[in-house]
Amino acid sequence: MKKLILFSVILFLIFGCSDKFKPKNEIRTECKQGIEPVRKVLFIGWDGVRTDALLASKTACLDSMLNSSYYNLQTDRGTYTVSVPGWTSILHGVWPEKHGLTENSFENSNYSKYADIFSLARQIKPNLSLSTLSHWDDFLRITEHENFAQRYETDHLLKEAIKHNLSNCPPDVMLTHFDTPDAIGHDSGFSPSNSMYLKGIELMDIYLNEIMGIIEWREQTYNEEWMVLITTDHGGEGNGHGNQYDLIQTRFVWSIIRLPNLNQKIELSNIRSVDLMPTMLKWINIPVNPIWDLDGQVLF
């Protein structure tokens, strides 16, 4: 018995104190075909990609997408330059003063007052199919009310799952989050002169090319129209990015919004990461309700 208690104590010490990589409690697995006949949204997050490093990387797929995109290379992602506040500002459309998060923790969240993109979309269109897929479990905690919410062990497995779901049960809105660039940045430096960091970004572009192959196939075969929005949550300097909101390379990031049939490259000026969420909702014909008290504005 003593041995059993000791074993339990050891297990608690190993697993009990940390929730790192513990799946979201309400993990969801319903891969449901979307209800919108034409317009869809695919959101792709690349964690921790500095703008100058993105420009220094060889990203053939992204370069080609830019030719039918709205884009901005100085998107203000606001203060508190870590991931949970960053992705929350993007997916809730409000700054930390409203959503309440200033570090990588959900403790002081004001999500009940300032809801996420999925919760708001469901108020208007309850039957939408909504999914979120990530390598990083905390990304799954930023939204609620999904049909499908899953974490994957690697970005490679994540990419395979995105392709599978887009091919077999495409939702109306899919959020995805890749972690590789941020992991490499922490390991060996967020810098355009770090070849390993650039290689990490280039791997994201290879994955993007595979995903876009399916998007283009769907558009041609089913007459769907996909907004594909790609962005990041912060840049970085040295081996980190926390508390760096006075650094341009950490605070000012990039956003690319590809639309079918746009056929030109349009630069947007003075945009902020909180503007992305209302812009995605507008694409699926959900106008901003003033009651939501968003900080973000629809971009086009």
Ligand SMILES: [Zn+2]
């Ligand atoms: Zn991050």
